[in-house]
Amino acid sequence: MNSYKWLLLILIAGSFNLRAQTWNLVFQEDFNGSSVNTANWSMYDGPGHAGNGLRKPSAFSVSGGLLTVTAQMINGTLVSGGMAHRSNYRYGKFEFRVRTEPDPSQAMSGVVLTWPQSENWPIDGENDIYETGTAASRNPYHTFIHYGANNSQYHFQHNADGSQWHTMAMEWDASAIRIYRDGALVWTLTDANAIPDVAHHLCIQLDAFRTSMSGTVRMYVDWVKIYQAAPGGPVANGTYKIIARHSGKCVDAYGTANGSDVRQWSYGGGANQKWTLTHLGNSQYKIINFQSGRSLDVANNSTADGANIQVWDYAGTGNQKWTITATSGGYYRVTAVHSGKAMDVSGASTANDADIFQWTYGGGNNQQWAFQAP
Numbered sequence: 001m002n003s004y005k006w007l008l009l010i011l012i013a014g015s016f017n018l019r020a021q022t023w024n025l026v027f028q029e030d031f032n033g034s035s036v037n038t039a040n041w042s043m044y045d046g047p048g049h050a051g052n053g054l055r056k057p058s059a060f061s062v063s064g065g066l067l068t069v070t071a072q073m074i075n076g077t078l079v080s081g082g083m084a085h086r087s088n089y090r091y092g093k094f095e096f097r098v099r100t101e102p103d104p105s106q107a108m109s110g111v112v113l114t115w116p117q118s119e120n121w122p123i124d125g126e127n128d129i130y131e132t133g134t135a136a137s138r139n140p141y142h143t144f145i146h147y148g149a150n151n152s153q154y155h156f157q158h159n160a161d162g163s164q165w166h167t168m169a170m171e172w173d174a175s176a177i178r179i180y181r182d183g184a185l186v187w188t189l190t191d192a193n194a195i196p197d198v199a200h201h202l203c204i205q206l207d208a209f210r211t212s213m214s215g216t217v218r219m220y221v222d223w224v225k226i227y228q229a230a231p232g233g234p235v236a237n238g239t240y241k242i243i244a245r246h247s248g249k250c251v252d253a254y255g256t257a258n259g260s261d262v263r264q265w266s267y268g269g270g271a272n273q274k275w276t277l278t279h280l281g282n283s284q285y286k287i288i289n290f291q292s293g294r295s296l297d298v299a300n301n302s303t304a305d306g307a308n309i310q311v312w313d314y315a316g317t318g319n320q321k322w323t324i325t326a327t328s329g330g331y332y333r334v335t336a337v338h339s340g341k342a343m344d345v346s347g348a349s350t351a352n353d354a355d356i357f358q359w360t361y362g363g364g365n366n367q368q369w370a371f372q373a374p
Contacts, residue, residue, distance in 0.1 A: 014236030021226035023093050027085070030223045031067040036060050036083065044082040049207035053078030067221040069206040071108045071213065076212055080108065082205035088117040090199040095169040095180075097222035098130055100206070102163050106134045108215035112168065112221070114200035127177065129170045130162070134209050138162035143179050147194040154194055154259065156187040165222070172196075173229065173325040192328035199271040202226065230287070233279035234326050239290055241267055241374045242275055245331045246365035247350040250344075251275065253311050256292035259299075262309045264345050267354045272348065274374045277324075284321050284337055286314055295320045298358055303339040305359050331368040333361060342367045 029040060034045060036057075044055040055330055059081030061068045063316035069079035100110030111131040116124035119265055128147040132138045141162030145154040160166060169180040177195055179187040189195070206219045242251040244264055253272040267273055271291035278286050287296040295314035298307050302319075314320055318338030325333045334343040336358050344359035348366040 003047070012334070014251075023229060025094055025225060026089075026092075026228050027226040028223070029225075030065060031062050031221065032065055033062055035062050041083045042086055044084075046126040047081060048078065049082075049205070049209065052208035052211050053080060055080055055082045055205075057081065064207050065222065067204070069110075069204065069219040069221075070216060071206050071208065072216045072219070073213060078107070078208050078211060079208060080206045081206055082203060082207070084115065085202040085224075085226070087226075088199035088201045089226065090197070091229065092174045093169060093171045093225075093227035094129065094202055095167065095225045095227070096130075096202075097165060097167045098220065099165045100132045100138055100162055100219040102136055103134065103213070103217045103218050104136050105213040105215065107208055107210040107219045109134050109207045109209060110138075110162070110219040111203075111205050111207055113203050113205070114170070114172075115203050116196065117199040117201060120144050120198075123149055124198045125194075125200070127170060127172065127196070127200065129179065130166070130168045131334055140187070140276065145177060145189055145194050147196070147263070149248055152194070154189055154191070173326070175328060175330060190329040207282060233281075233283050233285065233305065234324050234332065235277055235279075235285070235371050237278050239274050239276045239374060240371040241273055242287075242334075243267070243370040243372055244345050245329075245349055245368040245370065247345065247354075249352065249354075251296075251369075253289045253292060253294075256294070256311075258294065258310075258312050260292070260294075260311050262296065262311065262356050264349075264354045264356060269374065277371065280321060282323075283325065285324050286316075286320060296322065298336050298339065301338060302358075303341070305341065307339070307341075307358050309343060309356050309358060327363075327368050331370050333367060334369050335361065343369065 019147040043057040048055050056079050059070050069081045109132050112129050116129040118124050128144040132141045139161040140157050140159050143156040167182050171178040177189040249264040250267040250273050254261045274290035276288045289311050294311035297312035298319040299310050321337040341358040342361040345366040346355040
């Protein structure tokens with residue numbers, strides 16, 4: 001990249017109760033052959049990064065179970081390489097093991113990234129999962145997320161040596177980008193504006209930032225794995241407290257009998273403030289109060305705005321089934337299946353005892369909910 005716009009990072013120390021996603025492996029490359037498998041990868045053949053030198057297929061070699069990209073001067077021209085995976089994915093997990101040699105001439109940057117299928121950059125994003133930059137030592141190295149028409153960027157610094165082997169991974173879904181280093185979650189980005197919602201493909205590049213260099217620099221990739229989310233709901237089955245985004249207060253049952261009201265209240269750990277979610281398929285759930293064993297229910301099967309939400313014996317009807325849809329930042333819209341209307345705190349009140357009913361969804365924070373371990 002030619003310039004870095006360093007933005008304020010919000011590191012997520014705790015979980016925004018995103019479920020432990022199950023991933024299905026859909027692609028694996030172990031580089032066990034003697035050359036790049038061109039059925040899976042397209043090697044660049046043209047100008048180098050930002051017009052610096054050339055990118056040529058000849059820069060790649062495969063031997064001993066490693067992919068090697070070599071940058072060097074050839075007949076007065078800096079020659080390096082880049083290649084793109086031929087399959088595109090909207091969301092998923094991208095994992096690889098990589099290292100890049102130090103570069104005393106500070107010309108070359110090793111990068112493994114995802115790039116939009118549309119080629120509509122920067123609007124459709126660029127996720128630089130591993131990027132050494134041109135610093136000679138490769139310590140630290142970086143993750144950059146590019147987004148928006150003005151090429152805004154988020155940056156995370158890895159205080160580790162990028163010239164040594166590291167296993168890097170990016171989990172990318174509609175609500176977050178999560179970056180892992182050597183198996184540990186090190187950064188979570190939840191700005192919806194920065195999270196691409198279009199298909200990307202994985203790229204491996206050793207990029208030139210100058211027109212000349214000294215010596216030879218190599219980047220090595222041991223393996224690549226790509227996963228897609230296993231079928232299932234957006235929130236794992238389990239027992240949760242349900243927290244309103246605008247107030248930080250929880251969904252609270254005011255009794256155990258059929259018809260007992262549901263309101264918001266500061267969380268105190270009571271069984272009436274815990275709810276058990278069971279996925280029914282198609283992102284629909286039954287939501288059962290832990291104390292009473294009764295279901296979250298829209299009173300009288302009403303489809304009207306303002307219809308009360310209560311607890312009632314579960315019968316499997318549409319007014320007792322709830323569609324959960326990610327919004328942003330680990331929060332979700334909770335929509336009654338029979339009416340298509342959202343669970344809502346009346347008047348966006350932040351007070352204890354505020355009523356919870358259904359209302360046409362408008363995107364307000366009083367209509368967005370987090371599912372957190374109680």
